[in-house]
């Protein structure tokens with residue numbers, strides 16, 4: 409029995425787990441908790457390293473596709489395996505134990521794919537899902553704007569209809585992988601005379617279209633993971649609208665809920681990585697470090713149980729709801745504490761950076777990267793608002809802009 413195997417597993421799940429396990433053992437290196445090589449790759453900050461990382465991710469996605477493990481629960485007519493979401497979970501439990509880094513596909517597979525499956529036309533499903541699964545096309549998310557992040561529905565990028573096309577103008581920001589992406593999911597305002605949530609449309613945009621200009625932004629970690637993206641007279645064919653015109657807010661909810669769940673389950677690190685770090689630095693007998701390691705172990709267990717709770721909801725046919733906000737919030741806290749712990753373990757050596765630091769600064773990046781995890785996909789404060797209002801039934805924030813036509817809502821200049 410593998411470490412992650414559930415005792416209540418069905419015969420079908422056990423059979424699939426054995427099949428996935430056998431393929432992974434034969435084809436991929438196991439993730440070792442003392443594996444510096446893997447961490448060095450993840451910590452790479454040069455443009456060449458980033459290109460190499462994307463190329464390696466594409467190659468891995470292709471191998472998974474050829475072996476029949478890409479899109480385990482995606483219907484066969486869209487090139488998936490056509491199995492149940494339960495088998496998809498089994499796959500994710502198994503694959504995480506190997507050094508397969510397909511993180512650049514997280515937007516495509518974790519957010520765009522479920523949105524197109526839920527709201528796309530038949531043509532959109534057939535056109536866009538197979539190349540994602542094959543690793544041929546990378547996707548990015550063009551939602552946030554300089555004046556619209558937490559208040560995403562306040563976005564001002566505009567799309568105007570011109571014959572069979574829409575013409576888009578505006579600016580997006582914090583767009584992960586946009587500089588490598590082939591396609592983007594885009595929210596733009598298509599009606600200014602209705603309240604803000606009701607005048608937004610959801611588009612699929614070819615990132616090679618004239619007028620799309622992503623400019624990479626280098627983060628505090630040294631990695632240029634995301635971009636600001638300028639959109640000038642970008643023409644999008646009308647059949648690349650997902651859902652109804654002005655119905656984009658509802659479609660975006662599917663993307664955002666999947667994004668929170670994705671971030672909630674994203675970290676490649678496990679408890680044993682921190683134990684190994686403490687061993688390497690000779691800190692396993694330090695009582696404060698031991699105490700912090702015990703707390704880390706406890707948080708990993710809590711996260712595991714939260715994951716099981718979400719799985720139980722999915723099994724019972726309930727859509728993802730506030731569970732994703734709880735998971736996102738717990739992951740934020742976990743990420744902050746683990747970042748702090750890593751540098752506490754390193755002690756004075758924690759002040760080093762880049763190639764001078766242990767494992768090329770991977771742990772310093774975990775520390776600095778904690779704010780990305782805590783902000784991306786909805787900040788901690790916003791998740792608390794969602795939980796307060798939707799779970800605890802607390803009075804909602806006063807929001808007069810919810811009912812006024814967007815055109816007359818006061819905005820920053």
Ligand SMILES: Cc1cc2nc3c(=O)[nH]c(=O)nc-3n(C[C@H](O)[C@H](O)[C@H](O)COP(=O)(O)OP(=O)(O)OC[C@H]3O[C@@H](n4cnc5c(N)ncnc54)[C@H](O)[C@@H]3O)c2cc1C
Nearest residue numbers: 549550551552557558582583584780783784785786787789
């Ligand atoms: C690593 C990373 C990757 C990202 N990738 C993408 C991407 O690929 N595509 C994309 O479109 N976006 C992306 N984002 C953007 C992300 O969704 C936004 O940063 C996030 O929604 C917060 O918006 P903001 O940065 O504009 O902050 P703001 O909304 O301006 O918030 C500033 C501060 O005010 C607080 N605040 C705001 N409103 C409230 C409120 N109502 N109640 C209490 N406090 C409040 C916030 O919690 C925060 O502390 C990414 C962000 C990060 C960090």
